[in-house]
Amino acid sequence: MVKFSDDKLAKVQEIVQRYPEGKQKSALIPVLHLAQENFGGWLSAETMDYVAELLQISSIEVYEVATFYSMYNLQPVGKYLFEVCHTGPCMLRGSDDIVTYIYEKLGIKSGETTADGMFTLKTVECLGACGYAPMMQLGKYYKEHLTKERVDSIIEECKKNAASNN
Amino acid sequence: MGVKLLLEKAHVPGIRGYDVYRSEGGYRSVEKALKMAPADIVEEVKKSGLRGRGGAGFPAGMKWSFIAKPEGVPRHLVCNADESEPGTFKDRYLMENIPHLLIEGLIVASFALGSNATYIYIRGEYAWIVDILEQAINEAKQNGWLGKNILDTGFDCEIYVQRGAGAYICGEETALIESLEGKRGNPRIKPPFPAVKGVWDRPTVVNNVETLAAVVPVINMGGEEYAKIGVGRSTGTKLISACGNINKPGVYEIDMTISVEEFIYSEEFCGGIANGKRIKACIPGGSSVPILPANLLFKTAKGETRYMNYESLSDGGFATGSMMGSGGFIVLDEDQCIVKHTYTLARFYRHESCGQCSPCREGTGWMEKILKSIETGKGKMSDIDLLWDIQRKIEGNTICPLGDAAAWPVAAAIRHFRDEFEWHVNNPIECLN
Ligand SMILES: NC(=O)C1=CN([C@@H]2O[C@H](COP(=O)(O)OP(=O)(O)OC[C@H]3O[C@@H](n4cnc5c(N)ncnc54)[C@H](O)[C@@H]3O)[C@@H](O)[C@H]2O)C=CC1
Ligand SMILES: Cc1cc2nc3c(=O)[nH]c(=O)nc-3n(C[C@H](O)[C@H](O)[C@H](O)COP(=O)(O)O)c2cc1C
Ligand code: SF4
Ligand code: FES
Numbered sequence: 001m002v003k004f005s006d007d008k009l010a011k012v013q014e015i016v017q018r019y020p021e022g023k024q025k026s027a028l029i030p031v032l033h034l035a036q037e038n039f040g041g042w043l044s045a046e047t048m049d050y051v052a053e054l055l056q057i058s059s060i061e062v063y064e065v066a067t068f069y070s071m072y073n074l075q076p077v078g079k080y081l082f083e084v085c086h087t088g089p090c091m092l093r094g095s096d097d098i099v100t101y102i103y104e105k106l107g108i109k110s111g112e113t114t115a116d117g118m119f120t121l122k123t124v125e126c127l128g129a130c131g132y133a134p135m136m137q138l139g140k141y142y143k144e145h146l147t148k149e150r151v152d153s154i155i156e157e158c159k160k161n162a163a164s165n166n
Numbered sequence: 167m168g169v170k171l172l173l174e175k176a177h178v179p180g181i182r183g184y185d186v187y188r189s190e191g192g193y194r195s196v197e198k199a200l201k202m203a204p205a206d207i208v209e210e211v212k213k214s215g216l217r218g219r220g221g222a223g224f225p226a227g228m229k230w231s232f233i234a235k236p237e238g239v240p241r242h243l244v245c246n247a248d249e250s251e252p253g254t255f256k257d258r259y260l261m262e263n264i265p266h267l268l269i270e271g272l273i274v275a276s277f278a279l280g281s282n283a284t285y286i287y288i289r290g291e292y293a294w295i296v297d298i299l300e301q302a303i304n305e306a307k308q309n310g311w312l313g314k315n316i317l318d319t320g321f322d323c324e325i326y327v328q329r330g331a332g333a334y335i336c337g338e339e340t341a342l343i344e345s346l347e348g349k350r351g352n353p354r355i356k357p358p359f360p361a362v363k364g365v366w367d368r369p370t371v372v373n374n375v376e377t378l379a380a381v382v383p384v385i386n387m388g389g390e391e392y393a394k395i396g397v398g399r400s401t402g403t404k405l406i407s408a409c410g411n412i413n414k415p416g417v418y419e420i421d422m423t424i425s426v427e428e429f430i431y432s433e434e435f436c437g438g439i440a441n442g443k444r445i446k447a448c449i450p451g452g453s454s455v456p457i458l459p460a461n462l463l464f465k466t467a468k469g470e471t472r473y474m475n476y477e478s479l480s481d482g483g484f485a486t487g488s489m490m491g492s493g494g495f496i497v498l499d500e501d502q503c504i505v506k507h508t509y510t511l512a513r514f515y516r517h518e519s520c521g522q523c524s525p526c527r528e529g530t531g532w533m534e535k536i537l538k539s540i541e542t543g544k545g546k547m548s549d550i551d552l553l554w555d556i557q558r559k560i561e562g563n564t565i566c567p568l569g570d571a572a573a574w575p576v577a578a579a580i581r582h583f584r585d586e587f588e589w590h591v592n593n594p595i596e597c598l599n
Binding site: 018019020023025026027028029030032033055057061064065068069070071072086087088089091092093125126127128129130131132133137140141 | 240249250251252253254255258283285289290291292293294324326328329330331332333334345346347348349350351366407408409410411415416417453494496498502506507510511513514517518520
């Protein structure tokens with residue numbers, strides 16, 4: 001069963017306090033972020049229903065929002081999500097080569113996850129890092145000025161982290 | 167070296183923290199402004215000629231003076247930090263490097279507008295910047311610049327940071343407001359403007375990060391002095407985020423009197439074209455503004471030098487000019503394919519259309535498909551005319567300007583580089599490589 005811990009529930013309350021009385025629906029987007037971080041990196045129907053209940057809004061209002069915004073994953077993703085930007089400015093600096101390289105190295109195309117559930121590759125649109133291209137988002141942070149060598153070391157780092165977390 | 171008003175201190179070690187920021191003269195504008203009448207602050211901003219840095223260039227002081235003040239209804243200031251226009255990364259630079267400058271500007275603007283609860287709406291991907299901003303807000307609060315009864319004036323103010331979740335359209339101010347209310351980012355029909363009916367139907371001013379940061383120098387130096395910097399109606403300084411095939415991509419503050427040529431070739435700014443290549447074209451104001459070939463970039467159609475300011479960049483209108491837009495400066499070298507670049511932008515706009523209006527929803531999809539087919543050597547000559555026709559049918563026929571933003575790059579690419587489109591149609595085999 002999905003349920004926030006007490007300190008996360010306190011965080012939800014703190015967010016709701018930011019808005020006028022009765023406008024707790026405004027907390028929906030931040031609370032969905034919190035839910036995605038806490039419940040496995042994606043939003044299941046159960047998670048969305050739980051958020052609806054917390055904010056006293058209907059489930060459909062949550063589904064509407066969750067399906068609109070690209071950062072919400074409606075399906076499970078790998079432990080490490082590589083979101084490589086491929087919009088114009090990044091393309092000018094070689095983002096296509098980076099995407100191809102990841103495909104060759106991990107055997108996954110955009111939208112796919114490795115068989116071990118470790119890596120997911122996604123091509124995404126401009127992330128506001130055009131001057132530091134090519135780039136990808138990995139979790140909360142950006143990895144910029146990508147080269148093949150840098151991609152190698154990022155993959156190694158992820159594998160090491162995964163091993164030490166187990 | 168030109169004048170620096172925003173980034174002058176951005177590289178002082180430790181400037182992200184409150185103590186250094188304060189010791190470098192930070193928060194003086196709040197001390198000054200909170201002794202003024204709110205209407206007088208608005209007057210100073212009007213005198214400064216400061217124009218909205220989000221892209222539309224609407225005079226900030228005028229917008230502030232338009233805010234409705236119905237009895238008993240709270241008003242809000244919302245800072246637009248959604249920054250999602252391809253080529254644009256200046257607001258991020260400012261928030262990451264000198265976050266207190268934004269917080270300082272927000273306090274002054276909140277006081278001027280009477281906003282007791284001010285929101286920074288930031289694109290969801292800038293997750294780590296949320297931490298930087300919240301830290302700065304906490305420091306400001308601990309030092310008495312935020313919270314209850316600020317500087318004993320009786321003015322209360324809180325600033326909250328709200329993260330988006332991946333939707334370019336939420337940078338459009340009415341979509342942003344919908345998103346802040348916890349809904350899908352579907353733009354509203356304007357008017358009513360947010361200044362009359364904004365978040366939770368309350369009067370709301372939405373301003374860009376850079377606009378609000380610029381309020382600090384405006385108050386410190388006075389509107390008239392600020393207006394002396396720059397040229398004509400392009401007053402003050404502007405942040406330009408430069409990217410693409412140049413030697414020194416990055417964020418630069420310019421005083422809007424330098425020429426485009428100097429901006430690209432001087433060592434102080436872009437440092438010339440990378441790998442010793444020649445320039446082919448440039449999109450000077452973010453992906454939605456018209457692309458210009460090199461011959462119209464350095465000189466206008468009349469043969470005059472083109473400068474990095476609102477008037478000069480738009481000289482010639484859409485036929486031979488472009489726009490200042492958001493300051494996202496994208497440079498393409500001689501090896502780049504205009505068709506492919508335009509295709510990636512069309513794909514971007516199709517991905518980001520909210521889908522409310524059929525010309526935008528359907529048109530962006532068609533433009534992407536046709537551009538892809540031309541780019542991969544499957545296009546016909548008539549497809550070029552079809553593209554032209556589609557973009558024309560989108561422009562001006564939609565609720566918000568995203569439709570126009572999608573149409574303009576396609577129109578300009580065909581206008582100035584039709585030969586490249588035709589080459590693709592005539593050389594299908596070469597296109598496959
Ligand atoms: N920074 C970025 O990432 C992006 C910037 N843009 C820019 O956005 C621009 C379009 O923005 P819009 O907000 O649609 O332009 P707009 O011209 O409708 O409005 C500009 C501002 O002035 C205000 N305003 C205009 N007339 C008013 C009136 N009579 N009363 C009160 N307020 C009034 C609006 O509320 C808004 O805040 C484009 O030119 C483009 O350059 C577009 C995409 C992304
Ligand atoms: C599709 C679209 C996206 C926009 N994105 C942004 C944005 O990311 N940041 C921004 O400040 N303004 C953006 N704008 C412009 C805003 O609607 C609005 O004009 C601006 O926030 C007003 O602030 P300013 O007057 O300080 O420029 C966008 C407009 C459109 C049509
Ligand atoms: S123009 Fe496009 S993005 Fe704007 S409201 Fe219409 S469908 Fe949505
Ligand atoms: S185009 Fe990739 S970050 Fe902007």
